[in-house]
Amino acid sequence: MSRTRTTLALGLAAAGALTLGAAPSTAAPLPSPLPAAGSTTVTPAGHAFKATLSGKATLKAGSVTVTCTVSVSTGTVPAAPGNHNPAGPVSSPISAPTYSSCTSSMPGVTPTVTTSGAWQVSMQHGSPITATMTVPTGGLVVRTSGLASCTVVAAPTAPAGVPGTWTNGAPPSLTFTNTSVPVKVTGGFGCPTSATASTFNAVYKVADTTDPAQQITVAP
Numbered sequence: 001m002s003r004t005r006t007t008l009a010l011g012l013a014a015a016g017a018l019t020l021g022a023a024p025s026t027a028a029p030l031p032s033p034l035p036a037a038g039s040t041t042v043t044p045a046g047h048a049f050k051a052t053l054s055g056k057a058t059l060k061a062g063s064v065t066v067t068c069t070v071s072v073s074t075g076t077v078p079a080a081p082g083n084h085n086p087a088g089p090v091s092s093p094i095s096a097p098t099y100s101s102c103t104s105s106m107p108g109v110t111p112t113v114t115t116s117g118a119w120q121v122s123m124q125h126g127s128p129i130t131a132t133m134t135v136p137t138g139g140l141v142v143r144t145s146g147l148a149s150c151t152v153v154a155a156p157t158a159p160a161g162v163p164g165t166w167t168n169g170a171p172p173s174l175t176f177t178n179t180s181v182p183v184k185v186t187g188g189f190g191c192p193t194s195a196t197a198s199t200f201n202a203v204y205k206v207a208d209t210t211d212p213a214q215q216i217t218v219a220p
Helices: none
Strands: 040-043 048-053 057-061 064-076 090-094 098-104 109-115 119-124 129-135 140-146 150-154 160-167 173-187 197-208 217-219
Touching: 040 090, 040 119, 057 150, 057 173, 064 090, 064 109, 064 197, 098 109, 129 173
Parallel strands: none
Antiparallel strands: 040 217, 048 064, 048 197, 057 064, 057 197, 064 098, 090 119, 109 140, 119 129, 129 160, 140 150, 150 173, 160 173, 173 197
C-alpha cells in the first residue's frame, strides 16, 4: 500500500509512495505553507489623492547622494468593489512622481531627475501596513552635469518594487526607509559606475483631493 504526500507550499503537488514496514524516511521535512495574505480595503472608494514629499528624498548610489526637497505624485483609489481584496493588496496606478529642487553631495555637480512610464502603488493591510511602489523599467533617471557627467537609471532591466510602510492618520503617510532600488550607472570620472543598487529614503503625506475633509485609509 502507499499513501500520497502533498506539499501545500506554493500550491505545488508532488506524490511519493511509502511502503508499510519500511525504514523511516531520511528526506528533509516539507516546507510549511506560506501564510495567506489578509484582506485589504482602501477607502474612500474612487477618491483621488495627492502624495506630497515631507522633508527630503534621498537617492544614494555608491558615495554619491542626490537630495530633492520637492516631489509630488497623484492617483485614485479604485472604485468599489476594486478597492477591496479579500486575500491580498489593493493596487492603484499613480502618476510618475516629479522630483525637483535637487542637489548632489559632489561639489560642483548639479543633478536633474526625470521620471516616466506607468507607476503603481499597492497597499496590504497588516501590522505594519505595507506599501509597494512599482518603478517601471527605466522609469527614473538621474543625470548630473558640471564636474561629473553621470547617468543613473533605476530599474534598468525590469520593473522594481520599492517596499515601504503606510500609516493611517490625518494626514496618512507613506514612508520608504533605506530601501534598495536596482540601478545602472554610466559616466566618466567621479561617477559611481560600480554601483548596482541605490538606497532610497522618503516620506510622503497623502491628501484626499476629492474631499479634503476625508482621509485615505487602509483597513482589513
